Amino acid sequence: MAFALLSGNIRYFSPTDLVDSMNLSAGWENIMREGTKIAREAKNERVLADSLIKIFKPLEPSLSVKYDQTILTSAPSLVVKDLVVGRQHRGLELYSGTNRPFRSYRTNRRSLGADMYLNYFTLMSIKVPEGKEGKPFTLKFSFKTEKNRNIKSFVKADLRQSFNLNPSDSIFIIQDSLPKDAQVFAIKFGITDDIGHLTVNSTNEIKIDGQAFSIEELTDLQTSNYKNDLVLRIMENDPKLFLEENKIGDTLNMKLSKHIEASFPLAVYADEQTTYPVSTHSYTSYPYKRNNGLSYFDLKQQEDLDVRLANVMSIWTAFHIAYVYHPFDEEQDLALLRNTLKDVLDGKTLEDYDFALNKMMHAYQDAHIFYHNESFRKEREFTAPITLIYLNDGFYIKRIHDDSLKNKLQIGDKLHEIEGKSIKEIWKKQQFYATGSEANIINRAGVFGLFSGPENSIVNFKVIDYKSKKIQEIQTIRNYKHQRYALYTALLDRQDNRMLNDSTYYFNLSENPLTDTLLNFINDPTKHIIFDVRGYLTLDSEQKGLIRKLITDTVVQNNMSSLQILSPKTKWFTEGPQVTIPENQHPKAKFYFLIAEATQSAPETFLDIIKYWKIGTLIGKHTAGANGEINIMNLPGNITPTFSGVMVKNSDGSTHHLNGISPDIEVDYTLDDVIHQRDPYILKALEIIASGKGIVPHRSK
The missing domain is CATH 2.60.120 (Jelly Rolls)
Incomplete structure (x- = not known):
């Protein structure tokens, strides 16, 4: 715990040249592994304090460490220079991942x-x-x-x-x-x-x-x-991310354990070449960034207990600093780190380690967390040739993809057991393999996760026959891959674009690129267009600016906020407007949008405009409530977690996180819909069209 707190704070808030240089070539990941090993070997807190000094004093020469009332090391005399160097973060730049809008810069210095x-x-x-x-x-x-x-x-x-x-x-x-x-x-x-x-x-x-x-x-x-x-x-100094900056005298003080306290300056003096005081080591001579010989993405890295613990600490630190929907107070936050480290130390297998990380991700309650562990990709990428659907009281058979099973079970049968365990018992663990809202967890961990396993492995399960209520035993093999994993939830047999009647056009916006037919219909006031957005948006629809074709006046959204960070406790949100300009002001068709719990991220920005500027009628269920840019980490052993790095609210000021965009008309599936393969979302849209009670597109506010 002490090592986690000190390493994370120095990594992201010390402004020295040597700390910054460790961002290159996985330097910090190697320091984390070596430092974890040293911390674990410390026999007591006094020995640990000396170990922390050996690791971090070269990186941060002004580090001060105190054991009880004894000062073990302190900052040398101040060297006054013309420049003052500090750290600024917009979100958090995680150098091992793809970060897009996130930046971690130094004032008056080049990162x-x-x-x-x-x-x-x-x-x-x-x-x-x-x-x-x-x-x-x-x-x-x-x-x-x-x-x-x-x-x-x-x-x-x-x-x-x-x-x-x-x-x-x-x-x-x-x-x-x-x-x-x-x-x-x-x-x-x-x-x-x-x-x-x-x-x-x-x-x-x-x-x-x-x-x-x-x-x-x-x-x-x-x-x-x-x-x-x-x-x-x-080679030019980084541009400042924002006006506020750390000044000489600003210090980060840390209580690392019962006996150990530490501090270091958040701003230091520098000239054009060097930060002061100068470290006793260089990037090449610093001893604690040794590589263990394995490739950064080598799965064998995960066999090293120090790598496992270091990965936990790296994830926790990034979330602790920059996760915009942090659900914990300080005590709960430290408890999560402590419990996860304990789970990893107590675990005996790679599966135990992976489950500990999944539990940690689950605790953060963010549907923008996409945790991937390459060691288990092949273990989980196939499923029984069955698609499930969740209704109010459990999981039901929605699709059967193997004809040989159709004489053994039927659409509408309820899943009862898998491998001799009840679904209720399985769910106690299975739920931790997803995060976010309850609906998102059910969708990802349940609908698309309950049957997952290695390719061609045998799976035994029981269902309750929806007609006779008798229990049927089934055996099959996992030889099927869901093409729209965790995204598309419709009951349709067909996802192709088509006319549903003389004036109504169905367009699957989660599957298909924009067509000339659609573009012509958009500017035809006699037409009704049903857009299916029960998944993601196609890249084509974003690149060609579909939303610009649907609106008639400029829309300004102030619903996204970036986190600006100077220290673990000095951070604030700033809003940045998103402006969408209409392509034309022609009269429009009437629009209807089918939405569901699997609808998240970019589609939610799109639907926010539709909802709050009354461009069309939303039909279905609340969306996932997972929007804003995601921050991506790559960790040793080929592990990749992501999390929300930009905060989003709905344009009416309501909470977006976990709530999403609410429908104008709520619709859900019934068992009868599943059995008869009816899609109530489309039926409700056609009913609204026939009644003439849909939202008529009008000029935006």
Whole structure:
């Protein structure tokens, strides 16, 4: 627990250069593993305190640690410099994952992870003249700039040259060696989005081993070996994410255990090259980032108990800092970490470890948590050739995908047992394999999870015959894959677009790209269009801006808030408007949208406009209540959890998380619908159309 608290806070809030450099090459994950091992081996808190100092004092030279009233280490004398460096987070940038809107920057300083977001293009690509492989070359560049620039050249992560360029300079010269084993050699250039005025051009001559060659004659447009290319990067300080920042004197104080307290500064002095005080180690000499020899994504990593514990701590820390729907107070939060670490320590198998992580994810109550453990993908990707549906009192057979089973069970039969255990007994554990609202858990862990297992494995189960009420025993094999896993919940046999009557068009927005027929009908006031959104939106509908075609006035949503973070206790939300401009103001068809508990994320943003600007009628059940950008982590052993990193409210101010978008007209399935394969959502839409009581699209507010 003490190691988890200190490691997480230093990782994300210490502004030193060495802490920042550990974001490269899985440095922090390796520190977490090595540090966990050291912490576990500590015989008592006093020994642990010394261990924490050994691990973290090089990373954060100003770290102060106290055992009871004894100060074990403290910050050296203050070195005053011109710059003040601190950390700012918008959400939380998890360097191992894909984060899109999330950023973790340093004020007045460059974060090494910034290279991930440079835009790279090829300055030149040439064929290496025969016999010149590995030879030294000289290349002159002309450039113009309106401010001082620092450009560094790299091959892989190896720094080759550094150029401090002023507006008065007009050239710089690269001197290096061609790769020894490449027939093609390229020079690439990485720039930031807000580069300003800058032009860079190479001359048409390159000298190789003292001999001049024409670049134009050597030019080769084929892709070169990126590993050996020379990459130029503009090395500029990170732009500030927001105005507020940590100042000299701001300190993070931590009670790590009964006897151990620690603190470190949230802002330090720096010059253009270094943060102060200077660490006793460099990135290459720091001893606690040793790799254990296994690939980051090697599943064998999960066999290491220290990796297992470190992964728990990494997940907890990220959620503790940046999860926007955190359901716990401080005491409950620490209890979750303690209990999960205990579950992992007590566990004996890989399955025990995976279940401990699933329980942890479940506790956070977020339908945007998609926890994936590659070790169990093949164990869970197949199911019995049956699709279930949940009604009020249990799980029922909705589809039978194997003809040989159709003389043994029937649609509408109720699931009673699996492998000799009642569904009620199984559910005590199974529910932890999903998170979010109760409906989302039932859908993911139940409808799409109860029958899951290894491919071609045998599964025995019992059902209650809906006619005779007798119990039937069934055996089958898991040889079926759900194509719309955990998303599509309709009862339809057909998901194709089609006319339902002379004026009503059904369009499956979760399955199909936009068509000319649909686009023509949208601007036809005589038509009714039923959009099926009981899953996700197709990428095509987002790229082509379907919502812009449905509205007639500009819509401004202020329903998403980003979390801005300066320390674990200093954070706040800021809203950012989302503006949607109509494509035209033509009269529209009448629109009806079928929604369900599986509808989540981007469709909920879409439906928020439909609902609160009265663009059409919503029919079905509450959506999942899981919207906003997700933050993604990749962890050693090929484990990937995600969580909501942006807070969303509905445009009428009501709570979105776990509640979602409410329908205008609520509809649910009955057992009779299932038995007779009727879709009550479409039937209700047709009934509303016939009555003329649907919402008529009108100009937006």
